[in-house]
Amino acid sequence: QVTLKESGPGMLQPSQTLSLTCTFSGTSLSTSNMGLSWLRQPSGKGLEWLASIWNNDNYYNPSLRSRLTISKETSKNQVLLKFTSMEPADTATYYCAWRARGTSWFAYWGQGTLVTVSS
Amino acid sequence: DVLMTQTPVSLPVSLGGQVSISCRSSQSLVHSDGNTYLHWYLQKPGQSPQLLIYRVSNRFSGVPDRFSGSGSGTDFTLKISRVEPEDLGVYYCLQSTHFPPTFGGGTKLELK
Numbered sequence: 001q002v003t004l005k006e007s008g009p010g011m012l013q014p015s016q017t018l019s020l021t022c023t024f025s026g027t028s029l030s031t032s033n034m035g036l037s038w039l040r041q042p043s044g045k046g047l048e049w050l051a052s053i054w055n056n057d058n059y060y061n062p063s064l065r066s067r068l069t070i071s072k073e074t075s076k077n078q079v080l081l082k083f084t085s086m087e088p089a090d091t092a093t094y095y096c097a098w099r100a101r102g103t104s105w106f107a108y109w110g111q112g113t114l115v116t117v118s119s
Numbered sequence: 120d121v122l123m124t125q126t127p128v129s130l131p132v133s134l135g136g137q138v139s140i141s142c143r144s145s146q147s148l149v150h151s152d153g154n155t156y157l158h159w160y161l162q163k164p165g166q167s168p169q170l171l172i173y174r175v176s177n178r179f180s181g182v183p184d185r186f187s188g189s190g191s192g193t194d195f196t197l198k199i200s201r202v203e204p205e206d207l208g209v210y211y212c213l214q215s216t217h218f219p220p221t222f223g224g225g226t227k228l229e230l231k
Contacts, residue, residue: 046211046222049222059218105174106213107170109169111166
């Protein structure tokens, strides 16, 4: 069973950089049989895919590409996301999600971490 | 980006009843490999989304057979029969045929 947990700062000010960590168990990035993604959901609104990491390949939502960096720390079973120039409109719950190799759907999700951008 | 349109936005239901949710895409979701990558999720209140159906009609592990998916091309449907209290929440469709993956706006299933 794959489990994921997101962690982040909770609140940050406009223009700051958001750093998020997804810590997972039940699988390993080193086995190359899975990928991890970041998605977000503003309160009461829909879901938006942000970025994914497969082995050594990274993929980004083109509309946010310039602001996002996804990376991994394989030995720690962690995937990281950096999101620059945060604005109040970026206030949302941020999720990490897992998908198996050869699939393109997000099978398991973390509980999410709420990020509020406010001065 | 592929636009995913779900209808209705809100869907009142009686326990034990049957409902259908529609999801339409702005482009065909048939991939060049012949598969159609349309999936369904349920987000219960205060929880993260959970996968129900993948590739149009395949139930994910542990999903009861009260849930069924169908459709092709640009037009897809999720049917829920014998609705139970734990089925209430917001349903989302997701397409991953085209890059970037995009979600529908959601359909809220609530009690009449």
